[in-house]
Amino acid sequence: MDLSKILEYQKLDGQLVKIERQIKNNENKKTANKMHENMKEAQNKSVKLEEKAGQLLAEIDKVKKQFKVQEDKMKEFTSKDLSSLSKEEIDKLSGLKDKLAQNLNILDRNLTALAESVNAVLSDFNKTIKIFNSCKEQFAKSKSAYENEVKAVEASQKELQDKLATLAKGIDANVMDAYNKRRKENIFPIVVPIVNNSCGGCHIELPYANISKLENDGILTCEHCHRIIYKQ
Ligand SMILES: [Zn+2]
Known part of the structure; x- marks a missing residue:
């Protein structure tokens, strides 16, 4: 089989594969993808922080209400006329007043702690927004750089594709189909010589029966990597 x-087709196709791989492994594309992921992460984080801030504000509201209740009770006690009360009653009231003062103290501390938490969440939120914006900027830059790089090779890609299409017309349809199938599977090179009784692509040694089949047919499919093997 000739x-x-x-092989001529594959040689030219190799240039196209090189361009395709360059596009696939493009650094700007990788950066753009990474930045896009970071943006999503920052977005998720900001949603969570917003939820947390909402919970903290609700908590503050609750504590403020508790504070108000205790404060009102305190006012009631301090405005009481004690002259008509017995010593026991005064002692009891004084105990309650101390307890109220304690409660107010605790609530005050709770409020301070909650306010600190709110500040921490806000600061985290601002940082997250900054990260999001910086990633967004970097994403736009990398994406545009990638698109420009893709555009820059478009003409040579088209030229190669046209030349390949012309060459394909002169190639046996079965061979071309087999080639295109492997090409889609990202295998390259596809047509390889036998080297020291092994597949020139994956280097797996060929069974004796396959070697004699290759001798007879001039072509063989590698059972391991599915490349087309020929004898030089
Ligand atoms: Zn192989």
Whole structure:
């Protein structure tokens, strides 16, 4: 079997593969993807922080109400006329007043702690927004750089594709189909010589029966990597 045409095709296709791989492994594309992920993360984080801030504010509201209740009770006690009360009653009241003062103290501390938590959440929120904005900027830059790089090779890609299409017309349809199938699976090179009784692609040693099949047919499919093997 004359494989010179498919080998010529593969040689030219190799240039196209190189361009495709450059596009696939493009650093700007990788950066853009990474930045996009970071943006999503920052967005999720800001949603969580907003929820947390909402919970803290509700908590503050609750504590403030408790504070108000205790404060009102305190006012009631301090405005009481004690002259008509017995010593026991005065002692009892004084005990309650101390207890109220204690409660007010605790609530005051709770409020301070909650306010600190709110501040921490706000600061975290601001930081997250800053990260989001910086990632967004970096994403736009990388995306545009990537698109420009893709555009820059578009013409050579098109030229190669046209040349390949012309070459394909002169190649046996079965061979071309087999080639295209492997090409879609990201295998390259696809047509490889036998080297020391092994597949020139994956280097797995070929069974004797397959070697004699190759001798007879001039072509063989590697059972391991599915490349097309030929004898030089
Ligand atoms: Zn192989």
